[in-house]
Amino acid sequence: MADEKIRIREFLQRFVRTTNLQDDDDIFASGYVNSLFAMQLIGFLEKEFELKVEDEDLELSNFSSITAMTAFIGRKKAVTVGG
């Protein structure tokens, strides 16, 4: 999980112009979310963590922070393992 947080933070650092991004900081509140960022974020999560973002996953709460995204990845992987 720590590794996932590091990778997510590295990705977000390209968009969020601060070196002090905390795990629970709301990235939507920062104003960086637009349609391009959403597409890039989805693409990053799908490739980096080998998962597929489905229509039903599109809840802002799944992507609002590093912690939220890590939890989302965990749930997706659990579904994949469970079959």
Place this chain on the structure above:
Amino acid sequence: MDIELTSQQKEAWAAFRLFAQKEIALRAGEFDREEKLPAELIRTIAARKFLGGTLPEAWGGAGMDMITYGLLNQEVGAACSSTRSLITVHDMVAHAILKWGSENHKMKWLSRLASGETIAAFAVSEPNVGSDLKSVETTATSSAGAYRLDGVKRWITFGQIADLFLVLASCEGKPTAFLVERDRPGLSTTPIAGLLGVRASMAAEVKFDDCVVPEENLIGRKGFGLLSVIPTALGLGRYSVAWGCVGIIDSCVRASVEYADSRRQFGAYLKEHQLIQQMLTEMTVNLKAARLLCCQAGCLKDAGDEREVMETFIAKYFASRAAMGAASDAVQIHGANGCGAEFPVQRFFRDAKIMEIIEGSNQIQQILIAGYSYQEQVRLAHELESFSNSECFSARATDKK
């Protein structure tokens, strides 16, 4: 990044070029004058699986990789930008359904889109809404298990003949995407004639007047139209247009070389005059650069790399500007002949101008790419830092001591 084409890609390229030059290019002037594509050409294109080309074979598509798909758009675009734009808008809708559609959406539409039985169009632009999509004025009001759409869409490519529209509407104040069949009561279309370019793209105004669609026609989540469905469609559309621009540049180079090789002034062929050579050089170099940028975007798309989003923006921005420059120089090289109907360069010029406006105007591209430049610097710095810390680098540094 390996950008050498495979033998299958080269075979496909050759086939696309042969088809486009034989079946489309010779009649493109006629399509432009008559402001329509003949139905039999659309059927022929569909029969060759040039519509929905990237759809998986399981859905009846050709399952093209992104480079092959780009080459298709390049060759059709070289022959006729209007014909290429049919592929663009149809595939934008197919791609959005593949990525974000429910199983019912996929079952109902994908094989029909792959076969061309259903022609699709992208209905987002409005009289007052172009770049600023979040200000969409068409509304979708929820009522008794259905949605009522009201509003007007304008500049809808192939709106005159599309059977299915991907529509962006404001639902409870949030941008939301819907699939709307042509035969829904309350949907009407009016042809738009006299366009500057892509005149045969059969554009239309699409009006929704108390047009009721069932709940299941909503695609993607309510309120997420501009965060998922529409940008997915636009991402493919932008890529298709970028390659179409490469086709325009290619046609300009070929036309200009042929003309300069045959026309004499002041006792010499035009190709021997240095200022003509200068223009030929510019379009030749820009052709190669535009194609490389498109290839890069395509490779990243095939790899599922999120960088493809911005690299596609860059490819389209460069290719559309280069197409406009090439077409302008092609007309200049042809002189007065370039202004007449006998030579195709005047059509390339008019079509190229449209490419600088659609699928993200140049000005919007400039704003977005400027923001991306920071992201790229951060990403590259991080990537290089990881290599400078690697064991391999350390070992080689030790060897040199």
